[in-house]
Structures are given as structure tokens and as C-alpha cells.
Amino acid sequence: MALKNLTNWLLWAGLMAAIIALLGWGARPNMLGLFIASGLAVGSLYALGGIGIVVLYRATGVLNFASGAAGAAGAMTAWQLVAWGWWPPLSWAACILVALVLTLAYGRLIAPQLAWRDPVVKAVATLGYALILLGLVSFLWIDEPRSITLPTDDVGVRLLGLRITATRLIVFAASILVVVGIWLFLSRTRVGLQMRALANDRSLAALLGIPILRVETIAWGIAGLMAGFTGLMFANLIRLEPVVITFMVIPSIAAAICGRLESLLLVLLGGLSMGVIENLLTLDPTLRGVRPIAPFVIAALVLLWYQRGARLTFGGRD
Amino acid sequence: MDPRLFRITPSGGWGLALAALAFVFLPMVSTSYWLSVFTSAACFTLALAGVAFMYARLGMVSLTQVGLMGVGGWVALRLNHAYDFPFEVNLILAATVTMICGWLLALPALRMRGLYLALVTLMAAGGLEIVFATFQFPNGGEGFWGVQTGSGEAFRRPWLAQSPENYLRYVIVCAVLGFLLIELHRRLQPGRAWALIRRSEAAAIAAGVNVTLYKTWAFGISGLLGGAAGALLAGSLGLLDDGTFRASESVMLFALAVVGGARHWLGVVIAAALYKVLPALLNLWGVDADLAFVIFGAGLLHAVITAPDGIAGQILGALRKKGGRNAAG
Numbered sequence: 001m002a003l004k005n006l007t008n009w010l011l012w013a014g015l016m017a018a019i020i021a022l023l024g025w026g027a028r029p030n031m032l033g034l035f036i037a038s039g040l041a042v043g044s045l046y047a048l049g050g051i052g053i054v055v056l057y058r059a060t061g062v063l064n065f066a067s068g069a070a071g072a073a074g075a076m077t078a079w080q081l082v083a084w085g086w087w088p089p090l091s092w093a094a095c096i097l098v099a100l101v102l103t104l105a106y107g108r109l110i111a112p113q114l115a116w117r118d119p120v121v122k123a124v125a126t127l128g129y130a131l132i133l134l135g136l137v138s139f140l141w142i143d144e145p146r147s148i149t150l151p152t153d154d155v156g157v158r159l160l161g162l163r164i165t166a167t168r169l170i171v172f173a174a175s176i177l178v179v180v181g182i183w184l185f186l187s188r189t190r191v192g193l194q195m196r197a198l199a200n201d202r203s204l205a206a207l208l209g210i211p212i213l214r215v216e217t218i219a220w221g222i223a224g225l226m227a228g229f230t231g232l233m234f235a236n237l238i239r240l241e242p243v244v245i246t247f248m249v250i251p252s253i254a255a256a257i258c259g260r261l262e263s264l265l266l267v268l269l270g271g272l273s274m275g276v277i278e279n280l281l282t283l284d285p286t287l288r289g290v291r292p293i294a295p296f297v298i299a300a301l302v303l304l305w306y307q308r309g310a311r312l313t314f315g316g317r318d
Numbered sequence: 319m320d321p322r323l324f325r326i327t328p329s330g331g332w333g334l335a336l337a338a339l340a341f342v343f344l345p346m347v348s349t350s351y352w353l354s355v356f357t358s359a360a361c362f363t364l365a366l367a368g369v370a371f372m373y374a375r376l377g378m379v380s381l382t383q384v385g386l387m388g389v390g391g392w393v394a395l396r397l398n399h400a401y402d403f404p405f406e407v408n409l410i411l412a413a414t415v416t417m418i419c420g421w422l423l424a425l426p427a428l429r430m431r432g433l434y435l436a437l438v439t440l441m442a443a444g445g446l447e448i449v450f451a452t453f454q455f456p457n458g459g460e461g462f463w464g465v466q467t468g469s470g471e472a473f474r475r476p477w478l479a480q481s482p483e484n485y486l487r488y489v490i491v492c493a494v495l496g497f498l499l500i501e502l503h504r505r506l507q508p509g510r511a512w513a514l515i516r517r518s519e520a521a522a523i524a525a526g527v528n529v530t531l532y533k534t535w536a537f538g539i540s541g542l543l544g545g546a547a548g549a550l551l552a553g554s555l556g557l558l559d560d561g562t563f564r565a566s567e568s569v570m571l572f573a574l575a576v577v578g579g580a581r582h583w584l585g586v587v588i589a590a591a592l593y594k595v596l597p598a599l600l601n602l603w604g605v606d607a608d609l610a611f612v613i614f615g616a617g618l619l620h621a622v623i624t625a626p627d628g629i630a631g632q633i634l635g636a637l638r639k640k641g642g643r644n645a646a647g
Contacts, residue, residue, distance in 0.1 A: 063433060065569075113623050119433045120379045121622060124573045128618030135611025247566055250444050257437055289452040296444040303438055307429045 016273060023280040033162045035279045041168035043275020044175035045234050046295065049252025050259070050267040051178055052226030057261050058199035059219035062111055063123040067103070067223060068249035069133035071231020072242040074099035076141050078232060079148055079240060088151075092232055099228030100221060102133065107220025112213070130246060137242045148235045171233050175271070178226070179264045191218055251292075254299035260306060274298050323505055330501065333583045337494045344490075345483035352598070353482045357554040359594035360489040361387075362571070364496045365547035366589050368540035369572055370580035371500050375512045376536050379436035381568050382423065383544050385446035388563035390416040390548030395456045395558065398473050399464055405476035405553060412549035413542045420541020424534045443565035450560040457557050473556040489550050496543050497583055503539065508532055577621040579628025588629050592617070 024032040049067060057063050074095035081091035106129050114122050152166035186192035194215045197205040206212055230252075234245055251274065258270020278294035281287045326334070344356055365387050372378045394412040397403055403411075423442055430438055456464030479488035503509055511532040514522040522529055552558055574593050579585025592614075600610045625632050 110619065110623070117622075117626075120436050121576065123433065123436070124569075124576055125619055125622045127569055127573055128615040128622065131611045131615030131618065133615075135608045135613075135615060138611070139606055139608035250440065250565060253437065254441060254444070257441070261433075290448055293445050293448040296441040296448075300438060300441045300445075303430070303434070303441075 012269070012273075016276075019277055020280065023277075023283050027283050030162065032280075032283075035282065036276055037162060037164050037168065039276035039279030040272055041171050041237060041275070042279060043272035044171045045230060045237065045248070045271075046251050046255040046274055047175045047268045047271025048171075048178060048226060048230045048233070049248060050255030050271050051175075051182065051264055052223045052230065053249075053252055053256045054259060054261055054264060054267055055182060055226070056219050056223040057256070059195045060107070060111065060198070060216045061119055061122065061202065062126060063119065063253070063261075064103075064223060065123060065127040065249055066106060066130035066133060067227040068231070068246040068252070069130040069137070069242075070099040070102040070224060070227040071234065071248075072245035073102055073133050073137050073231075074228045075148065075231045075235035075240055075245060076137050076242060079146050079235070080141070082148070092150075095232045096225060096228030099231060100224035103224030103227055104217065104220050107217060107223075111216070111220070130249070134242055134246045141242070143241075146240045148232065148240055150236050153236070167233070167236060171237065174229070174233075175268055179268050182222070182264055191215060195219060251295040254295040257299040258302045270298070270302065323502075329582070333497065334494070336587075337490060341487050341490050345486045348483075348486070350482060351602075353486055354554065355594055355598040357482070357486045357489050358551060359590045360486065360493050361547045361551040361554065362593055363587055363590040364489075364493045364550065365544045366571060366575055366578075366586045366593075367493070367496050367500060367583075368543035368547075370575045370578075370586045370589070371543075372536055372540050373572070373575060374580040375504070375509075375516060376533065377516055378533070378536065379432075379572060380439050380537075380540060381436050381565075381572055382439040382443040382446065383540065383571050384563050384568040385443040385565070386416050386419060386541050386544035387548035387551065388446055388450050388558070388560075389419050390545030391552040391558045391563075392450075392455055392548075393545070394549035394552045395473065396464055398552075399456050399458045405474055409546060409549045409553075413546040416545020416548065417538045417542040420537045420539075420544070421534055423541070424537030428530055428533050440565065440569065443568040447560070447563060447565045450563050454560060455552075455558040473553060475553050485554060489554070492546060492550060496546065497586075499543075500539065508535055512536065573618055575628075577618055577628055579625075579630030579632075581627060582630040582634065584633065585628045585630030 020032075020036070024035075027035075052067055053064055056067075074097075077098045078091040078095035081094055082088055086094075106126070110125065110129065111122070114125055150167050152170060155166040156163040157166055157169055158164075186196055191214075194205070194210045195218075197208070197210055198212065198215055202212075230248075231245055234248055238244070252271075255267055255271035255274060258274075259265070259267035274295040277298065278291055281291040281294060345353065348356060365383050369380055369383045372380050390412040393415045394408045397408045397411055398405075423439065453463045454465045458464065458466060460466070475485055476488060479485040504512075511522065511527045514525060514527055515529055515532060519529055548558075551562075571589075571593065574589040575586065577592065578587070578589030596614075597607070597610050600613070601607070621629060627635075
């Protein structure tokens with residue numbers, strides 16, 4: 001087992017090095033560094049989105065398509081509050097709060113009614129919620145170019161001769177901190193233990209008297225916080241447009257797949273690799289156009305790799 | 319040959335009657351706006367039939383059907399601008415190529431089930447979306463991708479159906495043929511194998527059913543129908559836009575199949591109407607397109623929570639109750 005793990009890690013490192021070398025061949029090192037840095041920032045966003053999805057999926061069995069929409073609603077609220085002259089930090093807090101409230105509302109009001117349905121049906125129901133949110137947000141804020149600026153955008157940090165904005169560093173650091181934080185939470189606290197029990201076997205956990213509603217509410221809360229933060233950062237770093245932020249959930253799911261909807265560390269690595277590879281594809285003249293395809297191809301390959309050697313066997317709960 | 323093979327069930331009879339009515343009267347009463355709406359609705363009915371069939375018969379979730387429609391449409395447009403084939407040849411070739419794409423998608427996907435299978439198909443849909451957005455659909459230009467700027471060349475419709483009215487009839491006939499193809503399969507060996515697989519794969523393997531073959535077969539049929547739907551859509555519009563084939567649309571199509579009720583042909587027709595006719599109605603009434611999303615989402619949530627068999631299940635249940643009361647009284 002350990003040997004197999006080691007091979008997987010070596011394979012991943014080797015592949016990443018090969019891809020970076022192949023795509024970055026002939027580019028100036030400085031340029032290459034910049035592409036990798038901004039790729040890591042984008043990748044952190046994918047990973048953050050993916051981590052929120054995985055935490056929620058493990059604890060509640062719901063694959064949340066609405067996390068992007070909740071983030072979009074939060075980001076638009078933040079923009080509006082700044083436009084009304086609010087103190088910016090308050091508006092950022094409002095962004096996270098809005099996403100939290102919207103996600104919790106779904107988790108408490110709608111999700112329990114679907115508790116015993118197929119995982120796929122649960123996922124489709126969150127899509128309905130995402131559509132409602134997206135419709136309302138696009139109705140309230142008509143389509144026009146907007147942006148959210150953070151004070152850290154103008155702060156540059158020099159790192160190995162590259163100038164990197166502090167926002168990108170924050171996103172990158174946040175993704176690592178979140179993984180460590182959630183890992184500690186799951187392994188050290190009582191609620192974390194209960195969450196892991198739920199993830200293992202829902203009906204057994206219920207039989208043991210684990211307060212399912214409470215644990216699930218906490219999981220929805222974590223997912224809401226992550227959705228809000230990711231939405232805010234996405235709006236700042238990439239684009240503030242409800243549709244774009246809403247469907248950012250698809251590459252986030254791709255990152256989540258890299259961790260088999262299970263391992264947070266692998267989600268982080270998967271997301272980061274996707275971001276870097278996607279950004280490096282800009283350097284290749286022929287592949288530049290299909291750059292955004294990278295997360296899907298990577299996720300599909302990773303799924304196939306996990307399934308290698310597996311035989312078509314008996315259907316069970318999956 | 320067993321005569322029961324061609325027996326018409328009451329539900330099938332109603333379906334054929336409805337299709338016949340639509341065939342005769344729908345084109346007569348429609349304005350040109352509604353003609354194009356109904357034609358796309360009929361195209362999407364065909365595609366939805368594939369999605370619903372996979373979900374209802376095998377419990378497999380395909381989130382890439384609209385992407386496969388795009389493949390079919392691309393092939394049809396490419397052939398149309400490259401050669402002088404009649405429409406039917408383009409249609410059949412496009413459907414065949416898409417069926418092969420469905421098989422290719424099935425081979426890796428076969429090892430996965432449930433949510434993971436859905437996610438694999440979602441990744442495929444995401445990839446196809448970007449390919450379409452980058453390379454666009456052929457409109458008579460040079461080279462392999464065949465794209466030129468400015469207005470494209472005309473798309474040849476079937477000689478039987480040159481006018482929009484007749485084209486709608488043509489698409490309705492194709493949709494009915496699609497349903498009959500599925501029904502025929504259901505009554506033959508594949509149908510029995512699928513029923514067994516849906517119950518239990520273990521039992522199917524034990525009974526000597528080649529699970530891989532029949533699952534791949536199902537993917538192929540779904541792809542065939544999706545490809546034909548794409549080619550028919552290309553014939554209706556004359557050109558295709560990549561915005562039609564986003565991954566989110568594929569997810570939406572599956573969602574609507576659940577809302578309508580995947581187990582019954584009526585559910586598929588309802589789903590297609592929700593997907594194409596309802597937005598057109600709202601557009602006509604001047605309702606903001608964004609609010610249409612809200613209605614859609616709320617309808618989806620409502621249907622998913624209250625009606626496991628979809629709207630069709632509710633309608634049929636109500637009818638059955640009424641019929642039962644009449645019989646008892």
C-alpha cells in the first residue's frame with residue numbers, strides 16, 4: 001500500500017515537472033514564474049471551491065451545485081454595498097454572510113426533505129436552488145462590467161525576483177490553511193468525529209444517536225463560509241459576473257474529483273495542478289484557445305487512473 | 319415472429335395519437351415564431367428521450383446529452399458544407415458518428431456508477447463546451463473546421479420538408495421513430511437485460527448477461543438519438559451557436575427529465591415543453607428572462623421534492639385514481 005502510494009506521488013510529481021518543462025520550454029524563466037504564480041492563484045480558487053464541496057458531500061451526501069451561486073450572490077452584495085459607500089471590510093464580511101445564510105437556508109429547509117433520495121437527485125435539487133439564486137441575482141443587477149478591488153491588489157511582494165500581488169498570496173495561503181484547519185477540525189474535535197461517522201455510514205451513525213441535524217447544519221455552515229470567501233476572491237481575481245461565478249462550480253467539482261470527493265489534500269493538489277496547467281497552456285500557440293478545458297481533461301484522467309484495474313462488479317452504494 | 323412484439327399498449331396508443339394530432343394540427347395553427355419553437359422542442363424531445371431512457375431503464379445519469387447533440391450538429395453541418403449528400407444521409411451519418419462518440423464515452427464510464435458516472439459525463443460536457451466555443455460550428459468556410467466570418471452558407475433541408483411547417487412534421491416523425499426504437503429495444507433481449515441490470519448487476523452477471531455490452535449499447539442508443547437531435551436542430555436553424563451546447567444545458571436537460579418524469583413518454587414531452595416552450599411563452603409575455611430562471615429553479619425543486627416520478631407520474635396517478643373511482647362506481 002505504502003509503495004503504491006509512493007508511486008502515485010512520484011508519478012504526479014514527474015508528470016507535473018514534465019508538463020511544466022514541455023509547455024515552458026523556451027519561455028523566459030521570469031515569464032514562466034509569473035504564469036505559474038497566477039496559475040497557483042487560480043488553482044487555489046478551484047481548490048477552495050472543491051474543498052467546500054467535499055466537506056459538505058462527505059458529511060451530508062449532497063453534492064452542492066449551488067455553492068457558486070451563493071458566492072455570486074455574496075459578491076454582488078459586496079459590490080453593491082461598496083457602491084453605496086459602505087466601509088469595504090464590512091462589505092466583504094457581508095459577502096461571506098450572505099453566502100452563509102443562503103447555504104444554511106437550503107441546508108435547513110430543503111435538504112432534509114430529500115435526505116433519503118439518490119445522491120444524483122440531491123445534486124440536481126441543488127441545481128434548482130442555484131438557478132433560483134442566479135435568476136434573482138441577474139434580475140437585481142443587470143449585466144454591466146463591474147469589479148471588486150481589495151487593498152491587497154496594490155501591495156506587491158517580491159518573491160524570487162517576481163512581483164506577486166498580495167491578494168494572490170492570500171488566496172494561496174488560505175487554501176493551505178483551510179486544508180490544515182479542516183483536517184484538524186475533523187480529527188481533533190467531537191463534531192469532526194461525528195462528521196466522519198456520518199461520512200462513513202449515515203444510517204449506522206443515526207442509530208448510534210449522533211445528532212445528525214446539528215452536524216449537518218455545521219457542515220452546511222462551513223460550506224457556506226467557503227462559498228462566500230471563494231466567491232469574493234473569484235470576483236476580485238477573475239471576474240465579477242454572476243453567471244461566471246455560478247458556473248465556477250464545474251471546475252471546482254473537477255478539483256473535488258481529483259480527491260475522489262474524499263481527500264482534502266488531494267483536492268488541494270488537484271486544484272493547484274489544474275490552475276497551473278491551465279495557465280501554462282497560454283504559452284502554447286495551438287492549445288491557447290482550449291485552455292479552460294484543462295480541469296475537465298485532468299479530472300477525467302484522474303478518475304480513470306483511480307479506476308484502473310477495477311472490474312465491473314456488483315452495484316452497491318456509491 | 320411474436321405478434322406481441324408489435325402490440326400497441328394503451329399508453330403507447332395515446333402517445334401515437336398525440337403525435338398524429340401534433341403532426342396534423344400543430345404546423346397549421348403556429349405562427350413562424352411558434353414553428354421554430356416547436357421544432358426545437360421536438361428536437362430536444364428526441365435528445366431527452368435518450369437521457370430519460372438511460373435514467374429510467376438503467377439508472378445511469380448522463381450529463382452530456384446536449385454536448386452529444388452538438389457533436390451531431392457539427393457533423394451534419396460539416397457534411398452539408400463539404401458534400402452534396404441529401405439531408406437524410408447527413409442525418410444518419412451524424413447520428414452514427416455521435417453513437418460512436420457515445421460508445422467512446424461509455425467505455426471508461428462503465429466502471430463507474432451513480433454520482434461518479436454523472437461526474438465523468440459532466441466533465442465530458444465541460445470539455446465539449448470549450449471545444450465548441452473555441453472552434454465554432456462550420457458555416458461553409460475553408461479547412462477542417464470550416465468556419466468563415468460573416469454570414470454562412472445555407473443548410474439544405476430534406477426535399478420532403480422544405481417549408482418550416484413540413485420541417486416541423488418531419489422532426490415530429492423522427493421523434494416518434496426515436497421513441498419506437500427505444501420501445502422496440504425494450505421488448506427484445508436488450509430490454510430484458512437492462513431490466514435485470516437495473517435490478518441488480520450481480521444477478522445480471524450471474525444470469526449470464528453481458529453487462530458491459532448492454533450498458534455500452536444503451537450509451538450508443540442515447541448518443542444516436544442525441545446526434546440525430548443535433549442534426550435536426552441544425553436543419554431547423556441552418557446554423558448552430560456554441561451557446562446552445564453549454565455543459566450547464568446538459569445538466570438542465572437531465573434535471574428536466576427528472577421533473578417531467580423519466581419513466582414515461584409523457585414526461586419526456588413535458589420536459590421538452592418546459593425546456594423550450596415555457597421560456598418562449600414567458601418571452602412573449604414580456605417576463606424578464608432572468609425571472610424565468612427563478613420559475614424554472616422553483617419548479618425543479620418542487621418537482622424533485624414532491625414528485626419522485628415527475629409531473630407525468632402525478633398526472634398519470636391522478637388519471638388512474640379517477641379511472642379507478644369510475645370503475646368502482
